[in-house]
Amino acid sequence: MSRISVEMRLSVTSVFTVVLLVAAQQDVCVKGELLFEEDFNVFNLSVWQHELTMSGGGNWEFQLYDNNRANSYVRDGILYIKPTLLSDAIGEANVQNGYTMNMWGGTPADLCTGNHFYGCLRTSGAGGNVLNPIRSARIRTVKSFSFKYGRVEVKAKLPKGDWLWPAIWMLPTYNQYGGWPSSGEIDIMESRGNNASYPAGGVDAFGSTLHWGPYALENGYAKTTVQKKLDSGDFSQDFHIYGLIWNETYIGTYLDDPSNVTLSVPITESFWDRGGYAGKNYDNPWAAGGRNAPFDQEFYFVINLAVGGTNGYFPDNQGGKPWSNLSPHSVNEFWNDKSSWYSTWNGEEAALKVDSVRVWDLSISTTMSTTKSTSDALSVEVSFMHFCCAALVFLLGACFY
Structure with a gap:
């Protein structure tokens, strides 16, 4: 031939x-050229910037994000992101009433990174609510490393404990197509720390998702999301590789090996067409982009451990959830049930542990x-x-x- x-x-x-x-x-x-490698032999804060905010991730989550070694630290080549009680730092009375938490900062290293949702300044008792009762960490590479297209592998062990919400994900560096979700979001892994009996999926499951759409209320993520469960055991017992393959014609995730596909999104049409937006009298934010827009731009890493929230990731009336997503005092309802959920947070078992992060060109x-x-x-x-x-x-x- x-x-x-x-x-x-x-x-x-x-x-x-x-x-x-x-x-x-x-x-x-x-795998082509190794573009990024992090083994966490040291905690390099010139690579990993902490977010400093009480904004709750835009979901009215119950943690604040801070930079301290109680919540984010490296030991024996492993990054730990561990939730703690704010009352351990400022006292229970200050969490409840009359204490002003000021995160505006005064030097470049401690400036508040998110003022939306009253993220930089709050007073306990204002509006009838306690301060965010949990301290945790969210780190990112927005100032040190971003890339377009490649293969990603993050080796991590997930936290176990009720209402914990770990995530390894990516956001656009420049918001080329506008605010969220117009410029996209790539969730490589997100999970819940609840046990395997939790109806929405607990620590025995994780999800991968692409977020995209012309407006927040027109987020097309439901067409590009999937959840994977282990046949036995859970993701808090061992380290697993959470992988991503991303190029002009395909975006997909995998567990441990590329043959074990989780999310698979071949780019066979534009996301404008995929979302069926043409008949809705919207402007197409991706008109000047490629077929794979908004996923044709540089993205950076985000690794965090959130707690609770009211966006529906923890559905109402499931698994003994103590708060309502519709309540104006959801954070109080969560905090008042501390005796129930805090007993499931067993030291570093409640921490997100990351062994390595690597990115290769394809x-x-x-x-x-x-x-x-x-x-x-x-x-x-x-x-x-x-x-x-x-x-x-x-x-x-x-x-x-």
């Missing part, structure tokens, strides 16, 4: 031939050959970026490495 150049425009038949060969070889979609330069039973030789040269990964995912549903 004559030599086939894959550097020309391929027909569907030749694409499928290449994919079959790649599937047999199982070593074509290779590139391939491989020659494959096989022989038919009729002794006809078929040789295919592959020497361009991303093609096999995208083709495999699109036609076979996974990217083999």
